Amino acid sequence: MIVLSKEKILLIQRGKEPFKGAWSLPGGSHEYGETLEECAIRELREETGIEAIRVGFLKMRDRITRDETGKVIYHYVLATYQAHEYAGEPRAQDDAMDVGWFSYPELLELETTSGLAPFLAETLGPDFTGP
Numbered sequence: 001m002i003v004l005s006k007e008k009i010l011l012i013q014r015g016k017e018p019f020k021g022a023w024s025l026p027g028g029s030h031e032y033g034e035t036l037e038e039c040a041i042r043e044l045r046e047e048t049g050i051e052a053i054r055v056g057f058l059k060m061r062d063r064i065t066r067d068e069t070g071k072v073i074y075h076y077v078l079a080t081y082q083a084h085e086y087a088g089e090p091r092a093q094d095d096a097m098d099v100g101w102f103s104y105p106e107l108l109e110l111e112t113t114s115g116l117a118p119f120l121a122e123t124l125g126p127d128f129t130g131p
Contacts, residue, residue: 001025001026001027001040001041001044001052001083002058002081002083002124003044003052003086004082004124008101008102008103009101009103009120010099010100011100011101011102011107011110012024012026013098013100014095014096015095015096016095018065018074019113019114021097021111022111023102023112024112024116026048028043028046028047039079040055040080047092047093048088048092049089050088050089050090052083053085053087054084055081055083056081056082056084057079060077060080061077061078062076062078063075063076063078063113063114065114105130
C-alpha cells in the first residue's frame with residue numbers, strides 16, 4: 001500500500017524473509033475469501049497501525065526472484081493500492097522491524113526490495129520523484 005504525506009512515502013523494514021531487513025511498501029499475503037483491497041488495508045494496519053479510510057487501485061506487477069542457475073525462488077503477483085485518506089501514526093508491528101517516512105532521494109539511499117525505486121518513479125511520477 002502506498003501512503004504519502006508531505007511528499008514522503010511510508011516504508012516498512014521487512015522483518016521476515018524474503019528480503020528481511022530491506023525497506024519496502026507495507027503489504028503481504030492474501031487470505032482466502034479476502035478481496036485484494038481488503039488485503040491491502042489489513043496488511044497496512046497489521047504492519048504499521050495505520051487505518052486506510054479511502055483507497056484506490058494503482059497497478060499489478062510481478063516480482064520474480066531467481067537463484068544463480070535461473071531457477072525461480074519466489075514469484076509474487078503484487079496488487080498495489082494507495083491510501084488517499086488514512087488515520088493513525090505509524091509504528092512497526094507484526095512483520096515490520098521498523099517504519100519510516102522517506103522522500104524519493106532518501107529512499108534511493110536505502111537497501112530496498114528489488115525494483116522499488118523505479119516502480120515508484122513510474123507509478124507516482126514527478127509529483128513524488130521531482131523533476
